[in-house]
Amino acid sequence: MASLSSTLGLRAASSALLDTATNHAPAYLCFHFIFAYAVLSSRPLKQWYGLDHNESPRYDLLKYGDAAVASGTITQAQLEMMRRAEAASANAVENYTFFVAAMSFATLAGLERDVINKAGLVYTIARVAYAAAYILIGHPLWCQVRGFTWWWVKKLGSGNNAETHHFREYRNGRYIRRLAVKIATNDDTARDIRNELSTLQNFESAWHVNSTVAPTGSIDEASLPQLVVAIEYCDNGTVQQLMQRLRRAGIQLPNRMLWAMFLCLGRYTPWEDVLDQVNIPALGRRVQVKLHPELRKDYIDKDLMDLLVRCQATNEQDRPLLEELQKTVEDAVARPASYYSNIPGIDPSKETDEAITGIIQNYVLNETSYFWPSDIPLPDAPDTPIALTPLNVPLPASPISPL
Incomplete structure (x- = not known):
């Protein structure tokens, strides 16, 4: 034995x-x-x-x-x-x-x-x-x-010159906040990181830019192996997490919210053009819709669908100019809920300010359980929904105006 x-x-x-x-x-x-x-x-x-x-x-x-x-x-x-x-x-x-x-x-x-x-x-x-x-x-x-004051959660992404990690910050054993920390991977990118930090600090008051934060303790920059930038982590999750929550609940986003999101994308920094004649996902989706007609989304605004198709055109000449795109989307965002009253396939009750407020309250502000760390108590939901600005008010033309 x-x-x-x-x-x-x-x-x-x-x-x-x-x-x-x-x-x-x-x-x-x-x-x-x-x-x-x-x-x-x-x-x-x-x-x-x-x-x-x-x-x-x-x-x-x-x-x-x-x-x-x-x-x-x-x-x-x-x-x-x-x-x-x-x-x-x-x-x-x-x-x-x-x-x-x-x-x-x-x-x-x-x-x-x-x-x-x-x-x-x-x-x-x-x-x-x-x-x-x-x-x-x-x-x-x-x-x-x-352990340590800073707790690593996961790696968010990496590029040629830097990596971004998700951290939780604790003070005296109590949770303080979550952070996204960008770390330079080589000395050559130190200047770029400093420029990024300076730019972020200039946009501290912008609604669409997360604020930079300082560490809990006093950290000597010279003691760090690489330059880092720490910014606020999305408190209410990402767009992908919102999509997952809505898909689980079977919720369709109102057209007025889709137009508002498109307005944000229209102001987004352009990336490398990767469009070509081959679109395997689109071909597969086309077959799926033929076999299962119920997958066709008739509730989507036809103007929005047409604009999306034009933006994905292979020929650059067929795509809308940025000025036209901006004007079209801003006009669509300013539409009141009554605009959708007589459009076939669209339920006008889902386009009201109350419906949009309910979606934001229930699936953005309240639904933190899908990504909230399990060792941190969930915040109490407010007794009454948070009042939101109605989307039927025309938006300013400023590039950092809130939606």
Whole structure:
């Protein structure tokens, strides 16, 4: 029978023991599931301090935490500890999938069992120590034991001269904001990055330009390996995420919103012309519409469809001039909802200011769950929809005017 140290991978096992060693991956997976979802759950702490509300437990601290401190029911330190417990549980849940994948692939690949057991043991020790430090340490300095102030989320994109990454910023263990950080990949682009930073700072008051931000701490630029630019990350997601949410809900964007988005694209910096005679996606879409006529979008404004076709013309002479494009789109954006009252295939009730306000409220301002980090409490939705400027008011001609 293999010794405990050999089974756990702490000591090299003989070739005879390798064949008889037990793979403890299932046991580790069960332990970490219980550890993440039960042991680290903040519910016991909230029940102990009388803050648990079973009808909506995820928002207890957000709704009742500060009031409990003000009334003297709990201290601020106890509230911060419960918040850290929620974050520690969310962190363990987020990484559980990665751990499951790692142990599963290692087992399927036929990795030696003692190596799998050792990896599971090391991860378990690290996870338990991390959780203990996360929950129990609230000192601004000593809390750095569990990690860094800036937490990398994902890589947003890269080019020849720079990379852009998504970061979350924490201060004293509490979430502050999300940032997009652009990092120069070579010394030759330092001047370009500085020019970009200067340009962004000149447009601080523009509605369509994200503001630059400074790091939490004092960072000496000379200590950084490359020049960086940090700007605000889209708080309410990207256009692609909005499309995904609308597609899941079966919502069709009103024509007045489509025209407004087109107006933004008309002001967008042009990119390299890649249009040619070959359009494989369009050919496939044409076949789909023939087989499934219900895919044809009759509700789209015919003027918008015609303009889109002209913009994609292979021959440059057939495309609209920028002046014509700007004038056409601005006139369309200024149309009132009543314009669509007698157009076949278009439901005029979906073109009203109220319908547009509802879409923005429900699928832009409220629907943060698709991209909001799971260890950060969701903000409370306002009791009443935010009042928006009606789109039937003509827009100024300024290139940075709000839509």
